[in-house]
Amino acid sequence: MPSSPARAFAISDIHGHRDDLVRSLRAAGLIDEQEHWSGGDDRLYVLGDLLDRGPDGIGVIRLVRRLQAEAPGRVHVLLGNHEVLALGMWLHPQEGYLPVWQRNGGVPRDQAELTPDDIGWLTRLPVMARVGDNLLVHSDTTAYLGWGRSVDAVNAHVTSLLTRPDPSGIAEVWRGLAQRRRFVGAKGPEQAASMLAAYGGRRVVHGHSIVATLRGTAPGHGTLAYAGGAALAIDGGRYDGGPLLLVDLSA
Template sequence: MIRTAARLSLLCALALLGCDSDRRAPAASPKPSVTPQPASSASAAPPPAEDRSAFALPAVPRLIALGDLHGDLAATRAALRLAGAIDDKDHWIGGTLTLVQNGDQVDRGDHDRAILDLFERLAEEARAAGGAVHALNGNHELMNAQGDLRYVTEGAFRDFEGIGGLDLSHPRLSMMPPMARARAAAFMPGGPYARKIADRKVILMVGDTVFVHAGVLPAHVRYGIGKMNRETSAWLEGQSASPPAAVLAEDGPVWTRRYGGKDLGPDDCEVLGRALEGLGAKRMVIGHTVHKEGIAPGCDGRVWRVDVGMSAYYGGRPAVLEIAGETVTPIKSP
């Protein structure tokens, strides 16, 4: 194991834009913002009709949402079994179930690659059975694509060594310790794992429920939900030189803490209401902010916080959120 001081030095080196003790990704210059209008302003305008196909799917009879997994394969399996999605050999048994994972599958644990590969396979198995698996991109997936590997463990570095399609000669990698280069090449825009997560959405709507890692603000609706998804995908595919500023902003959909706090105030709920109205949605499901006490509703059930800190890093217990028609039910592990 790397000793504490040496590991801190390594983590600082891996944050290409600097070293910062804050959880927020460091930046060379202030992040752009998509700051919402004051609470008294008009509701967010609905996205154009032709744009909805980029993020909206029809309602389904039963849907399960999972929060942040952070590299813990055991917790991931436990949550999927709690949902009735997989058997004891990790194969899909969910039938027509639709499952949404709210991002942050990676970092803080050793099993990032195994979790990413598991969800890719389960999506294929679910599709064949008439169901669906949708994994979203969270801030940690996009941090890896930016080259910010501060939260990667030793085991999660090693797992990416020797895989095909890595451009280990890229100049960006010369700044990194040798042990980090394979992982960095895998997630670098255009790299094999960046292309895998390029298929994932930042914001997804199923029926009247919107799913996002951190939160959708009215300004995001005005900007265009489909536009955010397309810009993120193009960047991860290596087709765009710049990361999507609106997505990665301090108040972007993978970073905002507006709805994550335990005590949401009237202003927070009013902003949430305008975002939901603009989307034509009844509720929002988010991760990003840990609630170890369990899945936490807010604003009279219009937002559900599903990051229960189930990974070993946080020490929480697996839990999932079931949505069946108008009934929303948290399901906790025994």
């Protein structure tokens, strides 16, 4: 009997809700009852914002890092703006990130329990990935276009910015990833098309902007395809009472 084709899943903006992440991954067959990888050749893409706002951001980091070790090449994590903020707090505390971190739901335990090894891992996270016809990013911004004209070039450039000894690189990435809503409105389809023309794919899959805010409704909805089908928003707004959405990109 032929085996089922491998699937690719995306999830975003977990924001410390580790228990919800575990339930979602179990329901999809990606982890077992002991929270070990059981997804075989399936792939998982976490589109950033593991930390802040919720109860156990450090637990989320520990889980996804362990799954990466258990399933090399199958579990991928992209950098979100909250990870950049954590780097700014850790590496450049004199730059005034504290009030920004507090306004954005900073959790003291998350910051206190980060280790130097975690910081090294965060600085090496990519910001972009291609999965078939899907261009995966954290933020619904076109700032990526200023960082390179291929997926590999963007990821390499952002890593170089985050590892600069001076604070300007982290500040630039923070400003870029903090932008949002570039694919809404009359120019939205054109903006999404500019991303796809540069990096490939037929739709941009992103978190960062909660689906409900894009719809103009209360949290509780599923994903949102918009910009003429060129964008797919998957942040259900878990920290704001919405669902944590695990999306099967191969469906």
